[in-house]
Amino acid sequence: MNEQSTSLSPEKGSPQPALRRSVPLWIQIIVWAGLLGLLTLVAFGLRRSQQGSLVIGDTLPNFSLSFFDGYQMQGQSQVNLSDFKGKVVVLNFWASWCKPCEQEAAFMESAWRYYKPGGQVVFVGADYVDTEPEARGYLKKFDISYPNGPDLGTKVSQLFRITGVPETYIIDQNGKLAFSEIGPFASEADIHTAIDGLIKK
Amino acid sequence: MKRNFWIVLAVGLLALLWTRQAYAQTPVPSDDAVNAVARQLFCPVCENTPLDVCATQACAQWRELIRTKLAQGWTADQIKEYFATQYGARVLSEPPRQGLNWLVYIVPPVLMLVGVYILFRAIQSMRKPVSSESGMNDTDPNGTDVPVSDEYLIKIEEELKKRQ
Numbered sequence: 140m141n142e143q144s145t146s147l148s149p150e151k152g153s154p155q156p157a158l159r160r161s162v163p164l165w166i167q168i169i170v171w172a173g174l175l176g177l178l179t180l181v182a183f184g185l186r187r188s189q190q191g192s193l194v195i196g197d198t199l200p201n202f203s204l205s206f207f208d209g210y211q212m213q214g215q216s217q218v219n220l221s222d223f224k225g226k227v228v229v230l231n232f233w234a235s236w237c238k239p240c241e242q243e244a245a246f247m248e249s250a251w252r253y254y255k256p257g258g259q260v261v262f263v264g265a266d267y268v269d270t271e272p273e274a275r276g277y278l279k280k281f282d283i284s285y286p287n288g289p290d291l292g293t294k295v296s297q298l299f300r301i302t303g304v305p306e307t308y309i310i311d312q313n314g315k316l317a318f319s320e321i322g323p324f325a326s327e328a329d330i331h332t333a334i335d336g337l338i339k340k
Numbered sequence: 341m342k343r344n345f346w347i348v349l350a351v352g353l354l355a356l357l358w359t360r361q362a363y364a365q366t367p368v369p370s371d372d373a374v375n376a377v378a379r380q381l382f383c384p385v386c387e388n389t390p391l392d393v394c395a396t397q398a399c400a401q402w403r404e405l406i407r408t409k410l411a412q413g414w415t416a417d418q419i420k421e422y423f424a425t426q427y428g429a430r431v432l433s434e435p436p437r438q439g440l441n442w443l444v445y446i447v448p449p450v451l452m453l454v455g456v457y458i459l460f461r462a463i464q465s466m467r468k469p470v471s472s473e474s475g476m477n478d479t480d481p482n483g484t485d486v487p488v489s490d491e492y493l494i495k496i497e498e499e500l501k502k503r504q
Contacts, residue, residue, distance in 0.1 A: 170454070177447065180440070236398035268384040268427045270401045293384070293428045 192300055193308070197316045202295050204265060206288040207275065218263070218286070220314065227260045227317075227337045228310040229330075232290070232301050234269045235277035240305040243323035244281035247307075250330040251285040259338050265290045267304050311337050369410040377406050377416045380434070384427040391431075 193199075205217040212218050220228065231247055233240040247262065254260035264287035266274045271289065278287055290296050299308055302321065309318035318333045378392035383399050391399055391406075402423075409419045423431050435441040 173450075177443070180443070234398070236396070236401060268398070270405045273401055289426065291426060292424075293430075297428075 190300060192302065192321070193316050193319065195316055195318065199310055199314055199316055200298060202298050204263060204288045204295060205291065206286045207266075207271070207278070210286040210288065212261070212263075212286045217288075220310070223261050223310075224314060225312050226258075227312060227334060229260060229262045229334065230295075230299075230308045230310065231262070231264050232267050232296055232299070232304050232306045232308075233264060233277075234267045234304045235273040236269065237304045239323040241277075241281070243305055243307075244277075244283065246324050246327040246330055248281060248283050248285070249327050250334070253331070254334065255285075257338075260334055262286075264288070265295050267296050267301070268293060309333055309337065369407050373410060374403050374407045377410070377419055378403055380416065380420060380432070381423055382431050382433060384431050390433065 199220060201219055201221045203217055203219045206212070208216075210216070213222070215222075229247075229250075233244070247264075251262040254262070262285035264283065264285060266287060266289045269289065274287075274289065277283075299306070305320075305323050307320040307324065308316060311317040317337055320329075320333070324330050375392040379390050381391040381402075383389045383391055383394040383396070383402075385398050386394055386396060389399075391402055406419055409422065414422075420432060424436070429436055429441075435444055437445065
């Protein structure tokens with residue numbers, strides 16, 4: 140058997156079968172590094188998309204919102220969340236094309252008028268992917284007086300990871316999420332219940 | 341002097357009338373013109389639905405917005421830029437060529453090239469063993485074919501005969 144194998148092998152000096160040319164090392168490194176980078180990006184993207192809604196107690200990152208013409212808060216046409224430290228912030232996401240938003244619009248306005256004199260609570264409306272003429276029509280229709288502005292580039296809604304409209308987030312005096320309502324408030328009393336507990340603290 | 345004033349006034353009035361007439365004749369952009377822009381955009385609310393075929397009220401509003409902008413003389417690129425600013429770059433059917441978006445344009449062709457290379461290597465390796473194991477010929481370092489020695493072939497044939 141051993142003899143056979145030696146006799147089959149070509150003699151010294153006779154042509155050898157060509158060796159397989161391997162891919163250069165630097166190409167291998169680039170390919171593997173690229174693949175790893177791509178997978179990391181995909182992993183981050185997946186992680187972000189599967190984060191789900193915000194959790195009560197989450198500290199919210201600062202964000203700014205520019206208001207529609209005619210709306211102001213503390214003399215400013217643009218506000219940052221950090222401006223409201225020490226106050227309760229009610230942030231309502233809405234859109235003119237959203238029928239459930241209409242359901243709660245009157246409750247929101249009524250609640251704002253109730254808390255406005257106290258100065259402890261601030262209401263802000265963020266108009267989510269909307270057209271301005273229709274948004275203005277909506278604000279006029281429901282006589283909404285608290286400051287509202289377009290969520291330009293959906294930056295604020297992405298921060299809050301909203302899943303639709305309406306959604307309302309109540310942020311406490313320390314900038315932490317204290318309450319969230321996914322969908323419309325069923326009554327004005329529900330809004331009061333969510334806010335009153337924070338004011339009494 | 342007085343005569344000049346009346347000439348200027350008459351020219352001014354004529355210009356105003358002509359402008360008003362031209363404004364009145366500005367055609368309302370057709371549905372086709374609106375859809376030509378709308379199909380380059382995606383509904384910001386619905387998942388993966390081009391704006392031209394989206395049936396929601398919100399999409400109807402956005403198409404009307406496109407019509408208004410076209411009537412105002414905006415170009416398709418200006419409208420797309422406006423939509424990207426208002427609703428985010430995700431509404432564009434073609435992501436802007438910047439930042440990480442470049443991956444969308446670079447990765448698929450690169451993967452395609454890698455695939456073609458792997459296929460090429462696979463086909464090459466399927467062919468090579470046949471030629472080298474049969475010992476009919478081989479390749480020297482310069483890449484030219486070298487005839488396999490007769491002695492070697494004779495030996496193989498002898499071995500095969502022995503086995504039979």
